[in-house]
Amino acid sequence: MPVSVFMAKAEALRAQGAMALFSSDIGVLKAEVSGSAQAFRQQVKVEAANGRPSACPPEHAALTSDDLIAQMGSYPANARARIPVSEAVADLLRKRYPCPSR
Numbered sequence: 001m002p003v004s005v006f007m008a009k010a011e012a013l014r015a016q017g018a019m020a021l022f023s024s025d026i027g028v029l030k031a032e033v034s035g036s037a038q039a040f041r042q043q044v045k046v047e048a049a050n051g052r053p054s055a056c057p058p059e060h061a062a063l064t065s066d067d068l069i070a071q072m073g074s075y076p077a078n079a080r081a082r083i084p085v086s087e088a089v090a091d092l093l094r095k096r097y098p099c100p101s102r
Contacts, residue, residue: 004080
């Protein structure tokens with residue numbers, strides 16, 4: 001899913017207020033983020049096995065919706081349709097959990 005679609009869905013949910021809890025889009029967005037985070041963790045494991053991890057996230061890194069929306073909003077508006085959510089999640093995890101210098 002592109003960042004632009006994710007952000008549009010998230011904004012629509014916020015506009016619904018408490019009624020958003022009944023929307024199926026919540027599950028769609030959570031699954032997108034969860035799948036992206038899992039894929040990134042697998043990528044980091046492969047990188048670590050090769051001695052060069054791009055990030056060092058803890059086992060249970062917590063990302064809030066505000067964190068994610070801020071990260072996605074940091075991309076230029078005209079690029080958001082080309083950037084997948086998986087890239088935004090990976091970028092956020094790399095920023096938040098850099099590996100210690102050796």
